[in-house]
Amino acid sequence: MTTTVQTVATLTEAARAMAQGATFLGGGTIIMRDINAGVAAAQIVRTTDPALNDIRISSDKVTIGAGVTMSQIIAHPELAFLHKVARLIGGPQVRNMGTVGGNLFAPHPYGDFAVALLALGAQAVMAGQNGSRPLDDLLRDRSRSPGLVAAIECPRPRAGTFGFFKFSRIKPKGVSVLSVAALLPREGGRIRGARVAWGAMAAGPVRGASAERALEGQSLNADTIARAAQLAAEGLAPPTDAIATDWYRREVAGVYLKRLLEQMERG
Ligand SMILES: Cc1cc2nc3c(=O)[nH]c(=O)nc-3n(C[C@H](O)[C@H](O)[C@H](O)COP(=O)(O)OP(=O)(O)OC[C@H]3O[C@@H](n4cnc5c(N)ncnc54)[C@H](O)[C@@H]3O)c2cc1C
Structure with a gap:
């Protein structure tokens, strides 16, 4: 199949092309791979709009353009809380090209x-004056091409x-058997507003509601961690693929949530 690639100057024009059926090209x-295999969409659109590569940081909020690459995240000193996440994505070539926006739409197990963004409670700012949407909502809807982020x-x-x-089975750049992120703000020593998110434990990134309930309102100690780990896989339906079976992912989810929470407890 012939694929046409259109380059436009603004996000608004790219969003308009997507509304007419074009697929957006990030990194x-x-x-x-789809283009090389001859199975890509007939119309591809990309944009040179510099806004796509903006990174803005304030005292309490970060705004990251959807075209920012994993390598740019790692190079930014004020995004240290995301460095580990970006470093664990693919090898150097993938990190130099792969974008934040593309990662939101990357299929399982990517x-x-x-x-990480889901656990952080991120919002997706949509192009073409379509406002912002919580990532929880965008990720649920992502198979229906929700527009340009x-x-x-x-x-x-x-x-x-x-x-x-x-x-992952292959270090340092293997794909996920699973990934897990947690945001545990504390008030007076108690967790308030716990957010846990899983990768490769469903068709796409999902919240871990059972683990969140076990953590909410508690102190982060050995008992709380054990309870959250026990409930880690409850309500989740991980896929079976060449990397792991659904059974195996459910079995090990608690082990890795426990390791993460213990790391956070140690500080
Ligand atoms: C060898 C290899 C290893 C990899 N390892 C990992 C890994 O360890 N972890 C991981 O998470 N991923 C991994 N990936 C997958 C991928 O590289 C990353 O997920 C990357 O972030 C995807 O971004 P991209 O810009 O290249 O996406 P693209 O290929 O450009 O696009 C992917 C999808 O996202 C859509 N899209 C892109 N940007 C936007 C936007 N702004 N708004 C709306 N839709 C958009 C596109 O239309 C397309 O459907 C790997 C890939 C390869 C080839």
């Missing part, structure tokens, strides 16, 4: 960066309240 680490906004976590863990 191309996923799409280029999407590790989206897992211009940027991601997320609260800047306080030191020691955010953690991420990726379990």
Whole structure:
């Protein structure tokens, strides 16, 4: 099949092309495989709009353009809380090309960066004056091509309240058996507003509602961690693929949630 690639100057024009059926090209680490295999969409659109590569940081919020690459995240000193996540995505070539926006739409078992953003309570800023949407909502809807993501906004976590863990068979650049991220803000020593997100434990990144319930309102101690780990896989339906079976993913989810929470407890 012939594929036409159109380059436009603004996000608005790109959003308009997508509304007419074009597929957006980010870094191309996923799409280029489809183009090479002759199975890509007939119309591809990309944009040179510099807004796509903006990174803005304030005291309590970060805004990351959807075209920012994993390598640019790692190079930014004020995004230290995301460095570990970005470093665990693919090898150097993939990190140099792969974008934050593309990661939101990357199929299972990819999407590790989206897992971290989901735990952080990020919002997707949509191009073409379509406002913002919580990432929970966008990720649920992602198979229906919800439009062009211009940027991601997320609260800047306080030191020691955010953690991420990726379990892969090949180190350092294997794909996920699973990944897990947690945001555990504390008030008076108690967890308030716990968010846990999983990668490779469903068709796309999902919240871990049972683990969140076990953590909410508790102190982060050995008993709380044990309870959350016990409930880690409850309500989740992980896929079976060449990397792991659904059974195995459910079995090990608690082990890796426990490791992550213990790391966070140690600070
Ligand atoms: C060898 C290899 C290893 C990899 N390892 C990992 C890994 O360890 N972890 C991981 O998470 N991923 C991994 N990936 C997958 C991928 O590289 C990343 O997920 C990357 O972030 C995808 O971004 P991209 O810009 O290249 O996406 P693209 O290929 O450009 O696009 C992917 C999809 O996202 C859509 N899209 C892109 N940007 C936007 C936007 N702004 N708004 C709306 N839709 C958009 C596209 O239309 C397309 O459907 C790997 C890929 C390869 C080839």
